[in-house]
Amino acid sequence: MLEIDGVSINYGPVSAVRNVSLKVEKGEIVALLGPNGAGKTSLLSAAMGLRPLAAGSIRFKGEDMRRLDTESRVRRGLTLTPEGRKVFANLTVLENLDLGAATRAKGADFHADIEMCFELFPILAERRHQTGGSLSGGEQQMLAIARALMSRPSLLMLDEPSLGLAPRIVGQIFRLIRDLRQRDLTILLVEQNAHEVLRFADRAYVLSTGECRYAGPAARLQEAGALMQAYIGELVA
Amino acid sequence: MDYLIEQALNGFSIGAQYSLLALGLAIVFSVMGLVNFAHGEFIGVAGYAMFAMAAMGMTDPWLLVVFAMATVTLVALVLERVAFRPVRNAPPTTGLLTAFGVGIILQNLFLLMVSPRPKAVPELSALNQTVEVAGHNFTILQFLEVGVTSVAIAGLVWFLKGTRIGLAMRAAALDFTTVRLMGMRANRVIATAFAISGLLASIAAIFFIARRGAIDPFMGLLPVLKAFVACVLGGFGSLPGAVVGGLLLGLVEVLLIVLLPDKLAGLRDASVFLIVGVILVFRPQGILGRRVELGDKTA
Ligand SMILES: Nc1ncnc2c1ncn2[C@@H]1O[C@H](COP(=O)(O)OP(=O)(O)OP(=O)(O)O)[C@@H](O)[C@H]1O
Numbered sequence: 001m002l003e004i005d006g007v008s009i010n011y012g013p014v015s016a017v018r019n020v021s022l023k024v025e026k027g028e029i030v031a032l033l034g035p036n037g038a039g040k041t042s043l044l045s046a047a048m049g050l051r052p053l054a055a056g057s058i059r060f061k062g063e064d065m066r067r068l069d070t071e072s073r074v075r076r077g078l079t080l081t082p083e084g085r086k087v088f089a090n091l092t093v094l095e096n097l098d099l100g101a102a103t104r105a106k107g108a109d110f111h112a113d114i115e116m117c118f119e120l121f122p123i124l125a126e127r128r129h130q131t132g133g134s135l136s137g138g139e140q141q142m143l144a145i146a147r148a149l150m151s152r153p154s155l156l157m158l159d160e161p162s163l164g165l166a167p168r169i170v171g172q173i174f175r176l177i178r179d180l181r182q183r184d185l186t187i188l189l190v191e192q193n194a195h196e197v198l199r200f201a202d203r204a205y206v207l208s209t210g211e212c213r214y215a216g217p218a219a220r221l222q223e224a225g226a227l228m229q230a231y232i233g234e235l236v237a
Numbered sequence: 238m239d240y241l242i243e244q245a246l247n248g249f250s251i252g253a254q255y256s257l258l259a260l261g262l263a264i265v266f267s268v269m270g271l272v273n274f275a276h277g278e279f280i281g282v283a284g285y286a287m288f289a290m291a292a293m294g295m296t297d298p299w300l301l302v303v304f305a306m307a308t309v310t311l312v313a314l315v316l317e318r319v320a321f322r323p324v325r326n327a328p329p330t331t332g333l334l335t336a337f338g339v340g341i342i343l344q345n346l347f348l349l350m351v352s353p354r355p356k357a358v359p360e361l362s363a364l365n366q367t368v369e370v371a372g373h374n375f376t377i378l379q380f381l382e383v384g385v386t387s388v389a390i391a392g393l394v395w396f397l398k399g400t401r402i403g404l405a406m407r408a409a410a411l412d413f414t415t416v417r418l419m420g421m422r423a424n425r426v427i428a429t430a431f432a433i434s435g436l437l438a439s440i441a442a443i444f445f446i447a448r449r450g451a452i453d454p455f456m457g458l459l460p461v462l463k464a465f466v467a468c469v470l471g472g473f474g475s476l477p478g479a480v481v482g483g484l485l486l487g488l489v490e491v492l493l494i495v496l497l498p499d500k501l502a503g504l505r506d507a508s509v510f511l512i513v514g515v516i517l518v519f520r521p522q523g524i525l526g527r528r529v530e531l532g533d534k535t536a
Pocket residue numbers: 011014015016034035036037038039040041042043083192
């Protein structure tokens with residue numbers, strides 16, 4: 001579904017990602033792991049067209065993404081829940097969801113999708129007229145995911161959804177992500193919380209200082225802990 | 238007492254013009270961080286558009302008004318496309334210089350193509366007729382200024398809350414990248430902001446021209462400065478702040494007209510800025526602005 005091939009990304013003279021290749025097949029949950037500054041966020045931003053590629057190519061559903069702007073990529077079913085949630089703090093929960101559906105007409109299925117989000121996250125229904133900025137961290141993460149679902153994506157990319165959340169809330173969020181697979185969603189999940197994620201991911205990639213250090217089944221990464229420690233430090237025990 | 242009531246409405250109607258101009262400045266600033274100092278030239282564009290049409294024999298005031306509004310909105314869109322889009326990602330000072338450049342070019346166009354001297358645009362002067370309401374003398378224009386401005390602001394509120402592009406504009410004020418991530422095109426959001434700022438400025442321009450009955454190439458200079466002051470007064474970037482700041486500025490101005498003896502009339506603008514300065518000493522973030530923590534700079 002998503003094929004990232006030999007991608008490099010630069011910030012001016014600084015090279016953030018070098019020659020990274022990554023594949024996500026339909027129906028998979030793929031984990032993208034790595035320490036701070038590894039280039040995970042840069043890679044997802046590039047996939048959405050927010051950062052230019054210095055080299056390589058990105059294909060989604062067989063189509064070359066390089067010439068498409070962000071809007072066109074969202075229209076084709078690619079969506080990102082950004083790092084730090086980035087809920088619209090001055091907009092209400094409903095308005096946030098409305099903007100999430102920016103690429104779709106506001107027809108009958110729009111309202112059905114709002115209801116679907118409220119079923120998935122009952123707390124958002126309660127808070128529907130509250131501003132995004134007034135929600136707790138966990139509620140904001142739920143809103144960010146719900147907002148992403150409003151575009152009806154086929155591939156959902158999540159950038160560190162567990163960041164700064166209490167363990168109980170993290171468990172809840174991860175359970176939800178697993179459930180999303182039943183809704184015909186494919187998931188690319190960026191995390192530093194490697195331990196938990198490797199338990200339910202199908203395959204995993206490890207990025208460190210801009211380079212790919214591992215690509216393969218998630219299970220093997222759990223076993224080969226000692227080997228991986230060398231690459232990503234204390235993250236995998 | 239009579240005099241006071243009449244002057245209060247006068248203050249509101251002048252303030253309404255400043256509010257409309259200040260709103261346009263604030264809307265563009267909030268979505269792209271640009272203080273568009275060419276904003277005042279929209280008044281000139283409206284004036285010369287009406288002047289040109291009248292010179293060609295079209296003197297129906299309604300048609301002139303519609304033509305002026307359409308022209309200004311179109312010019313705002315064109316300026317965004319050819320002047321401001323190329324410098325969108327440049328440092329803020331570049332945008333500011335571009336705005337000054339655009340303003341000077343427009344002034345010189347008016348000057349070269351028409352005349353450096355003021356020209357009469359008398360078609361809207363009928364609005365200055367006085368009407369008597371409950372024993373007070375008002376002009377039709379004053380009621381229109383307050384009424385139309387209220388409708389325009391209500392329309393803007395509806396637009397910002399009720400349409401998706403309006404939601405995007407509000408969200409973009411804080412986080413444009415995430416708005417793009419939703420699949421909303423930046424070009425569309427920014428062009429809409431410019432169109433709205435042009436439309437609001439054209440309404441202010443029509444009132445301005447109706448009051449003066451004449452146009453000149455530099456007629457936009459003082460109004461854009463006042464609109465800028467209104468924005469600062471209300472809290473820069475805040476839309477309600479722009480409205481409140483504009484109204485307050487209008488009221489202060491009229492108050493000074495009432496209080497200052499004729500001999501000191503020349504000090505009116507200076508006094509307005511002095512009062513604004515004093516208000517800002519006590520509320521540096523503006524009336525409705527949020528306090529930005531810039532760090533302690535005391536030695
Ligand atoms: N806007 C930027 N300007 C300059 N350099 C940047 C910018 N964003 C990221 N970088 C650099 O690119 C590299 C990769 O950053 P990136 O944010 O992609 O890492 P990450 O894996 O997402 O890290 P984290 O886990 O901390 O979120 C880092 O060295 C970072 O300093």
